[in-house]
Amino acid sequence: MAATLRQLEYLVTVVDTGSFTRAAEQLHVTQPALSHQVRALESALGGPLLERLPRAVRPTPLGRAVLPHARAVLADAQRLHAAARRTAGLEDGELEVATVHSVALGILPPVLRAWRRRYPAVRIRLREYPHADLLRAAMAAGGADLAIGPVPTDWDGPVRELGVEEFALVLPSDDPLANPPDGALPLSALADRAWVHYAPGHGLAELLDQSCARAGFLPHPAVRTEQTAAAPMLAAAGLGPALVPATILPPTLDAAVLHPHPPIHRPLAAYTRTRPDHLTTTFTEILATHTRLTG
Known part of the structure; x- marks a missing residue:
């Protein structure tokens, strides 16, 4: 069984506070639940991680070897969540947009200009294809977050017609x-x-x-x-x-x-494989607003 983020957080908190009691209070869990998770982590890693002394808790040699990696994993997880929050808030991130050549040339420039003015920190990666069938195949294979082109046939995901x-x-x-x-x-x-x-x-x-x-x-x-x-x-x-x-x-x-x-x-449309996230939905709204198409 692999170590979980929660178990690593419990281990680091026990070491930092020097006490199961204080760690449980800080984590807002019961002490038995905390002890259970630490024992499960020890079982997963093949040995004791903490030495329980009468008035303190200290890491074992295995615990000292594991601790830097546990801290690094938790820091990476925090950065991941922070990046997700920034992307959801349109403060950072990247959107991959696939389209056909004519749309990239005739439709997207004013859309990308409007996007850049409103969300300069969110990058757009553009992928262009010469034929709608190639665009559809690339989108189905996960080649982009959003496809813009002729309305696809037999498409199972969300489709928004643009005009x-x-x-x-x-x-x-x-x-x-x-x-x-x-x-x-x-x-x-x-x-x-x-x-x-x-x-x-x-x-x-x-x-x-x-x-x-x-x-x-x-x-x-x-x-x-x-x-x-x-x-x-x-x-x-x-x-x-x-x-x-x-x-x-x-x-x-x-x-x-x-x-x-x-x-x-x-007819042209924007389409995705699954329900679009906030970033993709926001781009699609700007796309619909700035495209020069007839109804």
């Missing part, structure tokens, strides 16, 4: 289709174009293929990129149309930004 991520079409400013009357363009109008596509395994490559398939064609890639942020830049440079999350578009982009018709969007 809908809208997608936009990016064309060069001088493209013949750059100025439709209502600002919307059917994907079928771009069926004969070579596209700025995404690398295989990227979640947006799958979304673009599915969206174009619903419009009756498969997009031919002029170039493939692994970087979500590069897609609108490449489209603006004339390499081909790009379908991108509207949240990642830089305000200074020199390009035509159109609405696909019909609209293309995907």
Whole structure:
């Protein structure tokens, strides 16, 4: 049987007070209960730890060998509880957040800025994945405290929907289709174009293929990129149309930004494996407040 924190605390208190009676008073336990726990610790460690003298108690050689380690364990436990209290009070700690590339680029910066202003001592460790399936698998395997991405299917833990991520079409400013009357363009109008596509395994490559398939064609890639942020830049440079999350578009982009018709969007959510703690819940509230998504 392993020694318990309570037994180590009882041993240290008896040695420090020099008396079972005074130790029991300080610990607010009965003397028989205290003696029982010390005997259980002696049994677990294989020998007597205390020598009971007529007017005092002193540690045996085994007790003297054990005592520094007992004090160290108790000090570590105190530090552990103090760290837990600081984290619960948002005075310290670290939160691991996993997400997909487009969310890290388009959704999280204002959220992290707001978090930093309010809780500067609580660190955020960000883990990014190219596909929602990889995000879900990493979260299921314990890779983060909170996942932010497309709403997961068949997820047993808590899920909080955040809103809908809208997608936009990016064309060069001088493209013949750059100025439709209502600002919307059917994907079928771009069926004969070579596209700025995404690398295989990227979640947006799958979304673009599915969206174009619903419009009756498969997009031919002029170039493939692994970087979500590069897609609108490449489209603006004339390499081909790009379908991108509207949240990642830089305000200074020199390009035509159109609405696909019909609209293309995907719902986003924050999800955890189990009931979130205070730190995770607080971050999720700030996330919900600062995300630029439609309802």
